[in-house]
Amino acid sequence: xxxxxxxxxxxxxxxxxxxxxxxxxxxxxxxxxxxxxxxxxxxxxxxxxxxxxxxxxxxxxxxxxxxxxxxxxxxxxxxxxxxxxxxxxxxxxxxxxxxxxxxxxxxxxxxxxxxxxxxxxxxxxxxxxxxxxxxxxxxxxxxxxxxxxxxxxxxxxxxxxxxxxxxxxxxxxxxxxxxxxxxxxxxxxxxxxxxxxxxxxxxxxxxxxxxxxxxxxxxxxxxxxxxxxxxx
Amino acid sequence: xxxxxxxxxxxxxxxxxxxxxxxxxxxxxxxxxxxxxxxxxxxxxxxxxxxxxxxxxxxxxxxxxxxxxxxxxxxxxxxxxxxxxxxxxxxxxxxxxxxxxxxxxxxxxxxxxxxxxxxxxxxxxxxxxxxxxxxxxxxxxxxxxxxxxxxxxxxxxxxxxxxxxxxxxxxxxxxxxxxxxxxxxxxxxxxxxxxxxxxxxxxxxxxxxxxxxxxxxxxxxxxxxxxxxxxxxxxxxxxxxxxxxxxxxxxxxxxxxxxxxxxxxxxxxxxxxxxxxxxxxxxxxxxxxxxxxxxxxxxxxxxxxxxxxxxxxxxxxxxxxxxxxxxxxxxxxxxxxxxxxxxxxxxxxxxxxxxxxxxxxxxxxxxxxxxxxxxxxxxxxxxxxxxxxxxxxxxxxxxxxxxxxxxxxxxxxxxxxxxxxxxxxxxxxxxxxxxxxxxxxxxxxxxxxxxxxxxxx
Numbered sequence: 017x018x019x020x021x022x023x024x025x026x027x028x029x030x031x032x033x034x035x036x037x038x039x040x041x042x043x044x045x046x047x048x049x050x051x052x053x054x055x056x057x058x059x060x061x062x063x064x065x066x067x068x069x070x071x072x073x074x075x076x077x078x079x080x081x082x083x084x085x086x087x088x089x090x091x092x093x094x095x096x097x098x099x100x101x102x103x104x105x106x107x108x109x110x111x112x113x114x115x116x117x118x119x120x121x122x123x124x125x126x127x128x129x130x131x132x133x134x135x136x137x138x139x140x141x142x143x144x145x146x147x148x149x150x151x152x153x154x155x156x157x158x159x160x161x162x163x164x165x166x167x168x169x170x171x172x173x174x175x176x177x178x179x180x181x182x183x184x185x186x187x188x189x190x191x192x193x194x195x196x197x198x199x200x201x202x203x204x205x206x207x208x209x210x211x212x213x214x215x216x217x218x219x220x221x222x223x224x225x226x227x228x229x230x231x232x233x234x235x236x237x238x239x240x241x242x243x244x245x246x247x248x
Numbered sequence: 249x250x251x252x253x254x255x256x257x258x259x260x261x262x263x264x265x266x267x268x269x270x271x272x273x274x275x276x277x278x279x280x281x282x283x284x285x286x287x288x289x290x291x292x293x294x295x296x297x298x299x300x301x302x303x304x305x306x307x308x309x310x311x312x313x314x315x316x317x318x319x320x321x322x323x324x325x326x327x328x329x330x331x332x333x334x335x336x337x338x339x340x341x342x343x344x345x346x347x348x349x350x351x352x353x354x355x356x357x358x359x360x361x362x363x364x365x366x367x368x369x370x371x372x373x374x375x376x377x378x379x380x381x382x383x384x385x386x387x388x389x390x391x392x393x394x395x396x397x398x399x400x401x402x403x404x405x406x407x408x409x410x411x412x413x414x415x416x417x418x419x420x421x422x423x424x425x426x427x428x429x430x431x432x433x434x435x436x437x438x439x440x441x442x443x444x445x446x447x448x449x450x451x452x453x454x455x456x457x458x459x460x461x462x463x464x465x466x467x468x469x470x471x472x473x474x475x476x477x478x479x480x481x482x483x484x485x486x487x488x489x490x491x492x493x494x495x496x497x498x499x500x501x502x503x504x505x506x507x508x509x510x511x512x513x514x515x516x517x518x519x520x521x522x523x524x525x526x527x528x529x530x531x532x533x534x535x536x537x538x539x540x541x542x543x544x545x546x547x548x549x550x551x552x553x554x555x556x557x558x559x560x561x562x563x564x565x566x567x568x569x570x571x572x573x574x575x576x577x578x579x580x581x582x583x584x585x586x587x588x589x590x591x592x593x594x595x596x597x598x599x600x601x602x603x604x605x606x607x608x609x610x611x612x613x614x615x616x617x618x619x620x621x622x623x624x625x626x627x628x629x630x631x632x633x634x635x636x637x638x639x640x641x642x643x644x645x646x647x648x649x650x651x652x653x654x655x656x657x658x659x660x661x662x663x664x665x666x667x668x669x670x671x672x673x674x675x676x677x678x679x680x681x682x683x684x685x686x687x688x689x690x691x692x693x694x695x696x697x698x699x700x701x702x703x704x705x
Contacts, residue, residue: 137502139510141468147504155500163505163513165472172517179516219502240502 131224144211151224166208173201255314265295281396283386322346326360333368342375377435402427403456534683535694538661543621548595551628663691
């Protein structure tokens, strides 16, 4: 597996300030943060090898370091149920992408009705700070989030989950079962660790973190890097 | 640092014997507040202020002066610091404005000041500030005419970036009878900043609570690390927190970060109590002077049915519960009733008990209960009622002393407020040996602060 250091070095050598979803999740995985099972494919044969490996239903996403808001650019196909649908989705996405580093990400469809957001950013005064809140479209609509300074301890992580107005989303509501607060807290702690250990990382967005059978799993991720110093 | 607050003698620069001169007020304020050290007014023209001759030849200043307070035009501040340096004065408060807050960070006057300070090894408060009010030493350097005799000595110290807030806080802390040890107006923070003041106050014997009001934080990390180390409560009024999130942020996380959110999170991590007004600072000051509240269970006694209900709502809102009280105890309390028309419960409507013995009995026995962590007491009270309760004599002082003793014996807080005319509330605040809140709901907010503070330790 490619180490976070290696991924970051490659990106900076290419003068990029954004990691692709795939690269971002490799870094999360290196910190034991659960992510969706996924493969990056360039050709149809790779595509079907991946669909076979993961099994339907699936999500196909255009994957490139210069795409932020994939949904808005019509680069996401969810709930792909068979080879036909997969083939069509692949062609559609490739037609839009058509760029140098681009490829299609074939991803397991994680089932879960509850979406959270977790992230890291650097404050001018306080340094690396970790965020927790309601995910998906509610992140922007409700702005129901809490911050703590990294590094986080267990108590910080639990307190920030308790702090949001929508905290009941983590409880056993509508028979969904209570979320595993320890596991979610561990992800927050690890997000903070990434921020502490890699100064080059400016921002991390994991949105959504889907609660599936009580556990959080990163379904989408974005890592933004500091611009490299201007060469003299 | 100590010389900024307890100097043996001071020199005030910029004094003139004319009614419009501002620096002369520094001399008279110190005099009136009872500053014991020598004060040397320094100015350009002969004359005298507050019974002291203005020194026009700085060579005539004696050696051994510990603090300079400087209120001369910005262009002459560096020159004045040179005089201080030559005279061995190593601490200076620069009240003068007209530096970076007026002409930006790149300005000649500031450069000259920094050069002089560096050359002579002088430490600075300011510029653009009103310096220090210290009730322990009587030092009172604001240049507006004050009535410092009214300032109440206490064990709270406030660091603030605003001169206006300095004076207002000094008044408010005094009027609310929480008192203060030091109020420090820190101005532009050209030399010393909040980290230095915080460090000093953490070790200062006269300071029990540290209050801060800042518009900008120089080093958030350092501040949080320090705050985590102190045993003293820190109450923080961070102003200037409107949305500053970087518009260029690429992620949701960065776009959602603003001063307000990060301050909330960081302060909670460090156990800092956050407030949003000076008034709230006084409420916290009172709350933290009470014994620690170690749980959520309150006994609520009010001499009004309506306020019992209001207090029940407030308890619910701030996460408190009012557990039911033992029947035997309620029976005993009910035996003090006059008309026998109100049932006792928790919250307790005491409107039917017209005896000070009954009140004392209820307070003591409710507070002693194992399943009660603290008490809210809202007394419908004035001199007339006092006489009614005391069978003709006003026993208010004895009642307050009894409450104080009971509270300390149980080591559980009583949050006291009076439902009365303002003049009587003020009078009771003055004679009470422990804090009196301004109204019943505020007293519950105070208990919330107290509980949350101790819970976070």
